[in-house]
Amino acid sequence: MLKGSIITVLSSDEKDALSIAEKLGKKTENQIYYRKIGDLVRSILVPSSQKILDQAEALSISSFFYLRMPKITAIEGELALIAEASGIRGIVLPDDTETFNKIFKELSISSMVSEFKEEDVEVKDRGYVYIDRAFNVKGVGVVVLGFALTQVNVHDKLIALPMKKEVEIKSIQVLDEDQESVLPGTRIGFALRNVKLEDIEGVTALIKPGIKLVNRVKYRKFKWSSDAQNVHVIAGGFKVMGSVSGDEIVLNGEIPETIERGIIINVNAKPKTPRVFGYAELNPST
Numbered sequence: 382m383l384k385g386s387i388i389t390v391l392s393s394d395e396k397d398a399l400s401i402a403e404k405l406g407k408k409t410e411n412q413i414y415y416r417k418i419g420d421l422v423r424s425i426l427v428p429s430s431q432k433i434l435d436q437a438e439a440l441s442i443s444s445f446f447y448l449r450m451p452k453i454t455a456i457e458g459e460l461a462l463i464a465e466a467s468g469i470r471g472i473v474l475p476d477d478t479e480t481f482n483k484i485f486k487e488l489s490i491s492s493m494v495s496e497f498k499e500e501d502v503e504v505k506d507r508g509y510v511y512i513d514r515a516f517n518v519k520g521v522g523v524v525v526l527g528f529a530l531t532q533v534n535v536h537d538k539l540i541a542l543p544m545k546k547e548v549e550i551k552s553i554q555v556l557d558e559d560q561e562s563v564l565p566g567t568r569i570g571f572a573l574r575n576v577k578l579e580d581i582e583g584v585t586a587l588i589k590p591g592i593k594l595v596n597r598v599k600y601r602k603f604k605w606s607s608d609a610q611n612v613h614v615i616a617g618g619f620k621v622m623g624s625v626s627g628d629e630i631v632l633n634g635e636i637p638e639t640i641e642r643g644i645i646i647n648v649n650a651k652p653k654t655p656r657v658f659g660y661a662e663l664n665p666s667t
Contacts, residue, residue, distance in 0.1 A: 382420065382560075382562050382563065382564055383420055383421070383422055383555050383560060383563050383564065383567050384420060384421055384422070384503075384504075384563075384564035384565065384566055384567060385421065385422045385423065385424060385504060385528070385529070385563075385564070385565070385566030385567035385568060386421060386422075386423050386424070386444055386445065386501035386502055386503070386504060386566050387424050387426065387442055387443045387444050387445075387504055387528060387566055388405060388423065388424065388425045388426065388443060388444070388445045388446065388447065388501075389425075389426045389427075389428065389436075389439040389440045389443040389445075389446045389447075390402050390405075390425060390426070390427050390446070390447045390449070391428075391430075391436060391440075391446060391447070391448045391449070391460050391463070391464065392430065392448070392449035392450070392451070392460070393430055393450075393451070393452070393454070393456045393457055393460065394430070394449070394451050395427075395429075395430050397449045397451055398427050398430065398449060399427060401447050401449060401474075401497070402414045402425045402427050404497070404499075405423065405425045405499060406423055406424075406425045409556075412426065412427045412428065412429075413425065413426060413427075413568070414427070415556065415568065417556065418501075421501060422555060422556065422566075422567050422568060423501055424528070424566075424568045426439040426443065433459070433463065433646055433648070433656055433657075434613060434615065434620065434646060434648070436460075436463055437463060437466075437467075437613075437615040437620075437644040437646055438615050438618060438620055440463060440464070440467040440469070440615075440644060441467065441615045441616055441617055441618055441619075441643065441644055442511050442528055442530065442617060442618045443467070443469060444469060444470075444501075444502040444503065444504045444505075444566065445469060445470055445471055445500060445501070445502040446464055446467065446469060446470075446471035446472075447471060447472050447474065447497075448460060448461070448464050448471060448472070448473045448474065448490070448493075449474045450473065450474065450475040450476065450481060451476050452476065452477075453475070453477060453480050453481060453484060455653075455655075458484075458485075458655065459655050459656060459657055461473075461485050461488060461490060462488075462603060462605070462655050462657035463644060463657050464490050465488045465489060465490050465603075465657075465660075466603075466644040466645065466657055466659060466660040467642070467644055467660075468641070468642040468660065469502075470493070470502060471490065471493050472493055472495045472497065472498070472500070473490055473491075473493045473494045473495070474494075474495075474497060475494065478494055481494065482494065503565075503566070504530065504565040504566030505530075505565065505641075506530070506531050506532065506565050507530040507531060507565070507617055507637060507639045507640055508530070508531045508588060508589045508592040508637060508639045509530055509531055509539075509542075509586045509587060509588035509589065509592060509617075509637055509639070510525075510527055510528070510529050510530060510531065510533060510539065510569065510571070510586060510587040510588075511527045511528045511530055511585075511586055511617065511618035512525045512526070512527040512584050512585055512586055512587060513526060513527050513618075514526040514527070515578060515581060515582075515584050516578065517578050518572070521572050522551070522572060522573065522574075522576075523572070523573045523576050523577065523578050523581070524570055524571065524572050524573070525570070525571050525573065525581075525584065525587070526568075526569070526570050527568075527569060527586075527618075528566065528567065528568055528569065528618070529563045529564070529565055529566070529567045529569050530565050530566070530617065530618075531565055531589060532562065532563070532564050532565065533550060533553065533562065533563055533569070533571075534550070534561065534562040535550055535551070535552060535553055535560075535561050535562070536549065536550060537549070537550045537589075538550075538590070539587035539588060539589060539590075540587065540588050540589075540590060541576075541581045541584045541586075541587055542584065542585055542586045542587070542588060542594075542635075543583070543584075543585060543634060543635070544580070544581060544583075544584070546576070546580055546581060548573045548574070548575075548576050548581065548587065549573065549574040549575060549576075550571050550572075550573065550574070551571075551572040551573060551574040552571070552572040553569060553570070553571055554569070554570040554571075554572075555567055555568065555569055555570070556568075571587075585618070585619060586618065586619065586637075588637060592637050592638075592639060593637070593638045593639075594635035594636065594637060594638065595632075595635065595636060595637075595638045595663065596631065596632045596634070596635050596636075597629050597630070597631055597632065598614060598616075598623075598629065598630050598632065598636075598643065598661040598662065598663050599628060599629055599661065599662045599663075600625075600628070600629070600630050600645055600658075600659055600660065600661045600662065601659045601660055601662065602645075602658060602659040603655070603657065603658065603659045605654065605655055606647065606650065606654055606655055606657065606658045606659060607647070607650050607651040607654040608625075609625055609647040609649070609650070609658055610624060610625055611623070611624055611625075611647075611649075612624075612625060612630065612645050612646060612647050612658050613645070613646040613647075613648065614630055614632060614636075614643045614644075614645055614661050615643055615644045615645075615646065616636055616640045616642065616643025616644070616661060616663060617636065617637065617640035617643070619634070619636040619637075619640075619643075621633060621634040621635075621636060622634075630645070630661060636663070638663060640663045641662075641663060642660055642661065642662060642663065643660060643661035643663060644657070644660055644661075645657070645658040645659050645660055645661055646658060
């Protein structure tokens, strides 16, 4: 049974990010690289260096990151904070280690400075499948692409979010090969049974029945960030707007409580302050 690791590569220099991705895998989708190692499928995500919400979304489903820092500017500072907010392990690759350690010594990622090496970290079971595409295939029907963040078997019945419609898994493909079952971390293509594309237009996830959804999260604000009223919470691939209220953020949607942590972005941050507001704590005890 196939399992996966999900890695995000961050850098202010897109060429640097792509160079690291090419060491880890081979490009087969736009900005996604893969390498199959035995029963492990490694997926490497290279989000746009210009889109902070895309960076946060990729990190939020990842189990490991590489942060390449060819220089130390405000852009690198924001990348350091987004990696810190993710709460996941990684490798930081600065050109100037001494300056990096001096500036970012208060961050936990300061202990992650290392030489480049290949590393795969197990993806935790969160009870759902993150979906990034849905479309029709002639002769097959509705197909969705994404990452399994739980074990899924052919014929499993899952709930499509946000419309909360039950769907059945007709077939599973990984790297164009049929599978009967997959484990967390695997990049998947699912064909769905007895559902029309218009029924699940805008689908973001397929969750297992019984997974509880929440619309409030606790948060921790970074001291370097300006105050905010409205923010984006990006957690496990879910991207939800929310309002800061006391020590909580009230979300405009729902996300599974099985997610431990989310990255909080304030796209309207004051000038000269980072857009990375802090991080959300959904289920710290998990």
